[in-house]
Amino acid sequence: MDLSAFDTALVQCPLVAILRGITPAEIDPALDALVEAGFKLIEVPLNSPDPFISIERLAARAPADVAVGAGTVLDSADVHRLADIGASLLVTPNVDLEVLKASRERGLGSLIGCLTPSEAFTALKAGARAVKLFPAARFGTGYLKDIKSVLPKQARVMAVGGVRLDNMAEWHAAGIQGFGFGSNLYTPGTDAATLGQRARALVAQWQRLERA
Numbered sequence: 001m002d003l004s005a006f007d008t009a010l011v012q013c014p015l016v017a018i019l020r021g022i023t024p025a026e027i028d029p030a031l032d033a034l035v036e037a038g039f040k041l042i043e044v045p046l047n048s049p050d051p052f053i054s055i056e057r058l059a060a061r062a063p064a065d066v067a068v069g070a071g072t073v074l075d076s077a078d079v080h081r082l083a084d085i086g087a088s089l090l091v092t093p094n095v096d097l098e099v100l101k102a103s104r105e106r107g108l109g110s111l112i113g114c115l116t117p118s119e120a121f122t123a124l125k126a127g128a129r130a131v132k133l134f135p136a137a138r139f140g141t142g143y144l145k146d147i148k149s150v151l152p153k154q155a156r157v158m159a160v161g162g163v164r165l166d167n168m169a170e171w172h173a174a175g176i177q178g179f180g181f182g183s184n185l186y187t188p189g190t191d192a193a194t195l196g197q198r199a200r201a202l203v204a205q206w207q208r209l210e211r212a
């Protein structure tokens with residue numbers, strides 16, 4: 001599987017749209033709104049209704065430069081199922097070496113949830129393309145700085161959990177290299193117009209921070 005869209009997105013627009021609770025009936029307009037806003041990384045957590053149907057529709061509809069897939073991936077069997085339906089993105093809340101092994105075998109870009117330095121080093125050694133500090137806001141930017149001080153300089157660290165439009169600048173100044181947005185971007189029932197408006201604001205803020 002071609003990982004170029006995933007790797008390019010991590011550099012150009014490392015913002016993940018987390019569509020927890022979305023249904024297959026909502027997925028097409030949601031994807032269109034996010035793509036129009038500039039999002040390149042889109043996940044449907046596997047504890048959403050009929051997630052594999054939604055992800056298969058995402059994979060069939062998404063432009064080639066947009067990586068789509070699943071979040072809350074906890075089992076290696078689900079990794080293989082995701083690869084079979086065309087997903088290119090895999091996000092976890094934790095470090096599971098069997099999941100990471102399966103993601104390497106099937107060529108899915110992996111964003112692995114970590115909290116401690118030990119977890120981050122384990123994930124990176126096992127082939128994670130990037131790690132996400134989760135839950136980020138519970139520990140804050142000071143904790144991020146502590147972790148980044150010991151990680152390899154080339155390691156990409158993203159923040160998920162409690163990150164909002166109004167605190168992106170604080171995290172960016174602390175050295176974060178991307179974000180995942182959940183309930184402040186999408187909650188079940190959010191219409192495509194509202195989703196697009198929120199997404200555009202987040203992308204614009206990221207671009208402002210990168211230019212500063």
